[in-house]
Amino acid sequence: xxxxxxxKKIEGKWQRIWEENESFRVGEDPKLPKYYLLxxxxxxxxxxxxxxxxxxxxxxVIARYKRMRGYNVLHPMGWDAFGLPAENAAIERGIHPAxxxxxxxxxxxxxLKKMGFxxxxxxxxxxxxxxxxxxxxxxxxxxxxxxxxxxxLSTVNWCERCQTVLANEQVEGGRCWRCEExxxxxxxxxxxxxxxxxxxxxxxxLDRLTGWPEKVRTMQRNWIGKSVGxxxxxxxxxxxxxxxxxxxRQDTIYGATFLSLAVEHPLALxxxxxxxxxxxxxxxxxxxxxxxxxxxxTEEVEKEGVFTGAYCLNPFTQEKIPVxxxxxxxxxxxxxxxxxxxxxxxxxxEFARKYDLPIRVVIQPQGQTLKPEEMTEAYVEDGVxxxxxxxxxxxxxxxxxxIANYLEEKGWGKKDIRYRLRDWGISRQRxxxxxxxxxxxxxxxxxxxxxxxxxVILPRDVEFSGEGGSPLAKLPEFFLxxxxxxxxxxxxxxxxxxxxxxxxxxxxxYASPDxxxxxxxxxxxxxxxxxxxxxxxxxxAVLHLLYARFFTKALRDLGWLKLDEPFTNLLTQGMxxxxxxxxxxxxxxVVDPDFLIERYGADTARLFTLFAAPPEKDLDxxxxxxxGAHRFLSRLWRFAGQHRQALLxxxxxxxxxxxxxxxxxxxRLVHRTIKKVTDDIEERFHFNTAIACVMExxxxxxxxxxxxxxxxxxxxxxxxxLEAILxxxxxxxxxxxxxxxxxxGNRRSLEEIPWPEYSAEALQEEALLIVVQVDGRVRGKITxxxxxxxxxxxxxxxxHPKIQGYLQGKSVRRVIQVPRRLVNIVLEG
RNA sequence: GCGAGAGUGGCGGAAUUGGCAGACGCACUAGACUUAGGAUCUAGCGGGUAACCCGUGGGGGUUCGAGUCCCCCCUCUCGCACCA
Numbered sequence: 001x002x003x004x005x006x007x008k009k010i011e012g013k014w015q016r017i018w019e020e021n022e023s024f025r026v027g028e029d030p031k032l033p034k035y036y037l038l039x040x041x042x043x044x045x046x047x048x049x050x051x052x053x054x055x056x057x058x059x060x061v062i063a064r065y066k067r068m069r070g071y072n073v074l075h076p077m078g079w080d081a082f083g084l085p086a087e088n089a090a091i092e093r094g095i096h097p098a099x100x101x102x103x104x105x106x107x108x109x110x111x112l113k114k115m116g117f118x119x120x121x122x123x124x125x126x127x128x129x130x131x132x133x134x135x136x137x138x139x140x141x142x143x144x145x146x147x148x149x150x151x152x153l154s155t156v157n158w159c160e161r162c163q164t165v166l167a168n169e170q171v172e173g174g175r176c177w178r179c180e181e182x183x184x185x186x187x188x189x190x191x192x193x194x195x196x197x198x199x200x201x202x203x204x205x206l207d208r209l210t211g212w213p214e215k216v217r218t219m220q221r222n223w224i225g226k227s228v229g230x231x232x233x234x235x236x237x238x239x240x241x242x243x244x245x246x247x248x249r250q251d252t253i254y255g256a257t258f259l260s261l262a263v264e265h266p267l268a269l270x271x272x273x274x275x276x277x278x279x280x281x282x283x284x285x286x287x288x289x290x291x292x293x294x295x296x297x298t299e300e301v302e303k304e305g306v307f308t309g310a311y312c313l314n315p316f317t318q319e320k321i322p323v324x325x326x327x328x329x330x331x332x333x334x335x336x337x338x339x340x341x342x343x344x345x346x347x348x349x350e351f352a353r354k355y356d357l358p359i360r361v362v363i364q365p366q367g368q369t370l371k372p373e374e375m376t377e378a379y380v381e382d383g384v385x386x387x388x389x390x391x392x393x394x395x396x397x398x399x400x401x402x403i404a405n406y407l408e409e410k411g412w413g414k415k416d417i418r419y420r421l422r423d424w425g426i427s428r429q430r431x432x433x434x435x436x437x438x439x440x441x442x443x444x445x446x447x448x449x450x451x452x453x454x455x456v457i458l459p460r461d462v463e464f465s466g467e468g469g470s471p472l473a474k475l476p477e478f479f480l481x482x483x484x485x486x487x488x489x490x491x492x493x494x495x496x497x498x499x500x501x502x503x504x505x506x507x508x509x510y511a512s513p514d515x516x517x518x519x520x521x522x523x524x525x526x527x528x529x530x531x532x533x534x535x536x537x538x539x540x541a542v543l544h545l546l547y548a549r550f551f552t553k554a555l556r557d558l559g560w561l562k563l564d565e566p567f568t569n570l571l572t573q574g575m576x577x578x579x580x581x582x583x584x585x586x587x588x589x590v591v592d593p594d595f596l597i598e599r600y601g602a603d604t605a606r607l608f609t610l611f612a613a614p615p616e617k618d619l620d621x622x623x624x625x626x627x628g629a630h631r632f633l634s635r636l637w638r639f640a641g642q643h644r645q646a647l648l649x650x651x652x653x654x655x656x657x658x659x660x661x662x663x664x665x666x667x668r669l670v671h672r673t674i675k676k677v678t679d680d681i682e683e684r685f686h687f688n689t690a691i692a693c694v695m696e697x698x699x700x701x702x703x704x705x706x707x708x709x710x711x712x713x714x715x716x717x718x719x720x721x722l723e724a725i726l727x728x729x730x731x732x733x734x735x736x737x738x739x740x741x742x743x744x745g746n747r748r749s750l751e752e753i754p755w756p757e758y759s760a761e762a763l764q765e766e767a768l769l770i771v772v773q774v775d776g777r778v779r780g781k782i783t784x785x786x787x788x789x790x791x792x793x794x795x796x797x798x799x800h801p802k803i804q805g806y807l808q809g810k811s812v813r814r815v816i817q818v819p820r821r822l823v824n825i826v827l828e829g
Numbered sequence: 830g831c832g833a834g835a836g837u838g839g840c841g842g843a844a845u846u847g848g849c850a851g852a853c854g855c856a857c858u859a860g861a862c863u864u865a866g867g868a869u870c871u872a873g874c875g876g877g878u879a880a881c882c883c884g885u886g887g888g889g890g891u892u893c894g895a896g897u898c899c900c901c902c903c904u905c906u907c908g909c910a911c912c913a
Contacts (some may be wrong), residue, residue: 005885173910215833215908222832222909229913247913261913267881289896303911328911346830347911420912554896611854612841618906619843624855627867632854638869692853699853771849776894778849816893822848826893 001644001743005637007601010739015116016265023751024118025061026074028527035071036528037063038507038567040536040544043080044104044126048111050576050583050609050621051537053593057606058573058615059535061119064731065681067118068755074528076510077112077119079105081128081497084162084178091466097432098460101128111593115602116734123513127502132509133434134455135519135597136501139446141437141521142558149426151438151446155264155332156425158186163468167191167425167498168357169223169543177543191436191495192423195550199224199419201564202549210568216541223542225420230404232339232413234259234312237320243312244332246418249344250407251399253316254388255362256339257352260305260326263288265336268325271473275309281325288327303328303351315412316360316389326351342378343370349378362388363396424547426498431462431471434495441483441490449492450484456492470494503544504551507531507566520560531697534567535615541572572684574618576609583621591621603733604630610687631813632695633736636729639702640740642724646715648745652723653716655762661716666704667762670724673697674758677728687732694728697721719744727756772797773824774806790817797823 008676018024028034039059042052058268063075081099086097105126112119127131143149159167163186170177195202203224205334236242243259261268263285272281280772284306301687305326328347329338342352342359352359359372370379370768382396391399407413427436435456437449449456459478462471472478472494483490498654505519511528536544545567552566575582578589596605608629613619654667673693680690701721706713723744730737730750738750765786770793773779780802784793794815797803803825816824 001833218833219908225909225912227912245913249913301911317874328913330912333912340913345913347913418912419846614842615912617835622855625841635869683845686845688841689845689853692843694886695853769849773848773894776848776892781849816848818848822894824848824893 001641003638003641004343005634005736007633007735008598011116011602011735013112014735014738015113017749018116018118018751019113019121021751022122024073024075024120025122026072026120028524029072030527032070034070034074034528035066035533036048036531036640037066037076037533038076038510038531038535040080040540041080041503041533043083044101044108044330045084046087046104046107048108048593050591050593053115053596053605054609054619055535055537055573056112056115056117056575057609058571058687060115060606060734061610061731062533062535062685064734064753067751068727068731068753070754074510075119076123076513077117077127078506078510079108079128080499080503080506081092081126082133082433082496082502083428084164084432086780087430087464088098090432090464095593096460096462098128101126101432107408111597114597115212115593115605118734123510125509125513127499127506128432128458130455130457131516132506133458133502135509136434136497136505137437137449137454137456138451138519139505139555139558139560140497141451141454143193143554144438144448146558148197148554149191150194151189151191153189154425155185156188156190157183158188159183160626164428164430165425165677167500168422168580169424170500170547170682189429190425191427191438191493191497192425193550193554195424196419196421197544198550198553199421200417201553202421203419205565208317209567209570212567213570213572216538216545216570216572219541220546223421223546227418227420228409229400229416229418230413231335231416232315232407234314234339234537235322237311237313243323243337244335244413244415245337245339247339249341249400250403251385251388251391251394251396252341252344252362253339253403254385254391255341255343255360256314256321257342257358257360258321258340259312259323260329260338260340260348260351261308261323262329262331262336263325263327264331265325265329271308271310271323277307277309280306281308284325301327303347305351305355307355315410324351324355327558332422333420343372344378344380346378346380349375352483360387360388370800401721418719424498424550426501427495428498429468429470429473429495431458431464431496431565433499434502435472436493436495436497438493439481439483439490441486441488441494443488444483444485444490447483447485453484457495470496472496476734500544500547501551504547505555507534507548508552508555508561520561522562523754526562530563530565531567532572533569535571535573537575538572545570551619571615573615574613576621577618578810591623596626600626600630601633601735603633603736605732607633607691611691612688614684614686614688632698634731635702636698637736638724639698639705640743643705643718643722644743647719647722650712650715650719652720653713654717654720654724656713659713659717662707663704664713664766666700666721667717668765669697669700670721671758671762674724674728674756675763678755678758681728681731690728691732693823694725698725701725724756727753732741768820770797770820771822772800772803773822774803775827776824779803779806790819793817794823797825 037059039055063073068074077354081101086101089095089100090097140149157171159166159176159181161179171183174183176183203226206220227248230250231246232242234243255419268285268770272278297475305324308323308325310323311320312323340348343361361370361372364386365383384390385394385399386394407426435458437456462475479492479494481490481492488651506527508520515521548566555561581587583590608626611629612625676693677690680686704717726737726741740748767783768786770782770784771778772782780800782796782800784796810827813826813828
């Protein structure tokens with residue numbers, strides 16, 4: 001055994017052993033409880049970063065721990081391999097995306113292996129593999145046939161830099177989630193997945209995801225954005241038809257003094273025809289359309305509008321009210337038109353003040369009477385209905401209910417529910433993605449590629465000009481084909497799928513990655529799914545995590561899955577921060593995992609990232625902290641080396657007879673540490689405190705060993721303590737733990753060793769330290785035997801000389817005792 | 830603006846149920862060993878010179894007892910942001 005801790009010499013050895021023994025290979029075993037642990041798979045960008053190291057270190061602790069607890073653990077890894085950076089590399093450096101991707105994968109796979117993560121590598125795949133995306137194409141076709149995938153012309157988010165469309169979820173604060181370019185709009189024929197068909201279920205099932213952070217559930221709830229209200233019909237005055245509006249505040253209908261339309265509304269230009277407003281409206285619409293949607297979405301723009309010349313009838317008041325265009329009304333939400341109640345909606349209030357429109361108070365707050373001319377802002381809370389005909393005097397919540405019913409009785413409208421969630425736009429005008437398996441035939445129209453002709457293979461030989469437009473659209477060999485129905489000429493769809501589609505079902509594919517006749521082997525999927533623990537960054541709260549939930553439900557309805565939710569428990573780990581900012585290339589504050597592994601070893605990298613903060617919090621990078629982690633492992637190594645000879649022939653015994661009191665305390669500490677580490681892992685994944693208490697145990701063990709353990713009992717206990725440390729540390733630092741374990745002459749490897757149990761009996765202290773307070777302040781401590789009664793403890797506490805000093809001349813009012821922990825003596829006055 | 834979370838030594842963080850605030854680690858200080866120390870070991874390490882007092886963003890409250898519970902305020906981070 002080397003005297004110095006040299007991780008490089010041992011880490012490779014253990015990684016080889018794990019690989020040769022296929023230590024982490026798993027299959028279905030109905031006799032064992034299964035545990036599916038998954039970390040979000042990486043995009044093969046080139047090399048792993050600290051975020052990956054952290055994510056996968058957290059996962060590996062859980063995987064190894066669960067195996068030790070007797071679970072059959074599925075812990076796979078793969079590659080989210082389609083995506084823009086590969087294509088950009090092709091444009092910028094002339095490397096084919098496939099080559100770039102596979103080279104990156106090879107390098108990163110090697111890095112992950114060097115970290116010692118316990119994956120079942122036999123299940124590895126890349127989503128750019130034909131054997132993967134072919135099944136995605138099958139799903140697409142099945143979804144198309146069920147109306148869950150459809151094509152429509154629509155206004156979409158367009159990223160000029162990425163030269164492609166973005167889904168709503170992929171626009172963050174008006175910017176592209178990937179490159180931060182400001183997002184514009186385009187009118188395009190686009191493929192969509194009908195996520196809205198599952199809006200209600202996606203919302204409802206959030207309540208069942210009790211293993212998810214509340215924050216993520218809230219974000220998804222807000223994203224889905226359910227609004228319960230009513231659609232109300234406002235008939236036009238002087239022309240046929242009506243404007244239908246959606247509102248959640250039908251209780252304010254008597255205060256609706258005008259209507260507002262989005263400038264994109266189909267009637268926007270039609271209504272003013274023949275009125276004097278015609279020219280004004282046209283000018284307004286053109287001016288507004290120039291303001292990008294992105295800007296309108298992010299900044300509060302001054303409210304502006306213009307009268308259309310048209311009027312509608314408020315069905316409740318029978319009043320003729322004007323129809324305006326307003327720049328703040330969104331065409332994409334509701335019906336693109338709203339009833340304006342200035343007194344009770346802030347936007348309408350501002351608008352009405354600006355254009356001098358009537359403000360009518362119809363909801364009065366409890367015990368107050370609002371007057372329109374005195375109001376400085378809208379009153380948007382609930383209250384009591386006023387000036388509302390037969391509904392006056394009703395609480396507004398009840399009024400909402402009654403008005404909604406009344407609407408339906410009268411045929412003036414209906415109850416309605418709207419969602420903010422839109423359908424998922426999945427067309428991408430780029431090359432490096434899964435081709436959408438659709439054909440266009442002049443005579444037969446649009447039709448799916450027959451299943452027998454799948455996959456539609458992404459061709460290799462393409463030109464990467466970077467001039468925009470998909471390379472596939474310039475490749476007649478690809479898109480020219482024949483119609484499977486009539487045999488005539490047909491063209492293929494040249495858009496590819498959003499890469500979030502791949503990550504929406506990869507977790508299911510891991511259950512049967514070798515299945516080559518169908519996407520999923522239902523028996524194996526049934527055994528492994530759902531994922532018991534999923535781990536990844538919070539940044540996917542409403543991207544990947546929402547899409548994957550949708551896809552799971554869709555695949556369930558297509559008969560491929562038998563579950564409602566893919567991820568039972570979710571852990572969102574914090575970011576890695578250095579010098580006050582997220583580690584990123586652009587900030588120039590990255591720490592390279594390769595450097596870390598080379599210099600300190602994988603175990604140190606793992607230990608530091610796990611020790612520095614609990615997983616859900618941000619991790620503040622500290623080079624000194626890394627040194628500290630390395631120093632701890634070095635000390636452990638040295639300790640084992642120094643005592644190795646003395647311990648080699650000794651059987652570990654945590655409870656040898658006749659232990660002197662000092663060593664009995666050590667024995668108790670071993671049990672306490674086992675309990676603490678177990679609880680910290682089991683209950684809340686707080687690895688930092690788990691590691692801290694193993695360090696404490698090691699400190700105590702070092703002290704005990706130094707202070708004489710020459711006896712046989714002492715040696716047995718030292719050995720037992722050291723072994724406990726190695727077993728407890730194994731999930732965190734598996735290489736060094738394995739090496740030291742082996743160096744003690746143990747034949748069975750740590751992979752075969754179960755997680756230690758602690759004994760409740762051994763936790764019992766024979767003496768108790770009781771804190772004594774006077775008036776709530778700590779004034780002394782007493783030691784009593786473990787079987788002392790409350791009365792005895794109280795007597796002893798009162799008798800304590802120091803306490804006596806505080807009692808001089810005062811009388812004791814009462815004594816409060818926390819059994820076996822604390823006595824508080826409360827004095828008079 | 831709305832919603833969520835956080836604020837504890839010089840730093841990262843602990844205190845899981847209202848019961849010894851600061852575990853563990855880093856940094857720092859002193860000493861030992863040493864040709865040397867950016868190695869290792871030992872000791873110290875919230876503040877106030879001290880019995881003792883003060884101390885968990887600030888102010889109030891509940892309680893025998895509050896980092897922890899309640900009310901008000903401040904600051905920071907994240908998410909959403911004209912969604913009718």
